[in-house]
Amino acid sequence: MNIIIVDDHPLVLHGLTAVIAGQGDMNLIGEAQAGNEAVSLITKSNPDVVLLDLRLKDMSGLEIIRRCREKDSACKYIIFTASVDREDFRRARELGVDGYILKEAFPEEVISAIRLVYRGRKYYDPSIIDSMMSKIENVGNLEDKLTSRELEVLTALGEGLNNKEIAKKLYISEYTVKKHVSQVLAKLKFADRTQAALYAQERIITA
DSSP states (O other), X not given: OEEEEEOSOHHHHHHHHHHHHTOTTOEXXXXXXXXXXXXXXXXXXXXXXXXXXXXXXXXXXXXXXXXXXXXXXXXXXXXXXXXXXXXXXXXXXXXXXXXXXXXXXXXXXHHHHXXXXXXXXXXXXXXXXXXXXXXXXXXXXXXXXSOHHHHHHHHHHHTTOOHHHHHHHXXXXXXXXXXXXXXXXXXXXXXXXXXXXXXXXXXXXXX
């Protein structure tokens, strides 16, 4: 697989380059340290996976992703960051990033995440999920709180589907999906759909 790294810290670039260089199935085809440089490199090179920092000196990593997608770039994106901020993670999920890894991760975790994302899976650093889950109170038995349809919607949220995709999957209208999502959040006392999705991934999909 072809990989591009976007980070403005030379030590991080050097470390990631060394880690990837030792993998026979990975080929580092470019590096960028600034936003516009990254957008140009990604859209011209069309890599399989882009590993990028959340915050560069001149541009957000999420803005880089948005601009590349506007240019029909179809590669997969993994955020590599020191941020455990819930809002940063929520925005990244809303943009549809494929992975979110903390810079404190071990090299083998980074390599595993890249391979999973390349194969079409999502990967979120366990520390992020733990941080998010710690803010969620114990909601007890889901079946006692949700209808069967609401449970289906919650599961779909955990699969990373948006309202339009959920509506198509469950053969209901987007309006009905929005209504069910609101009910799920209210019944389980979640702050937003990101918490609901993480709960579903942790307690339902991987159970």
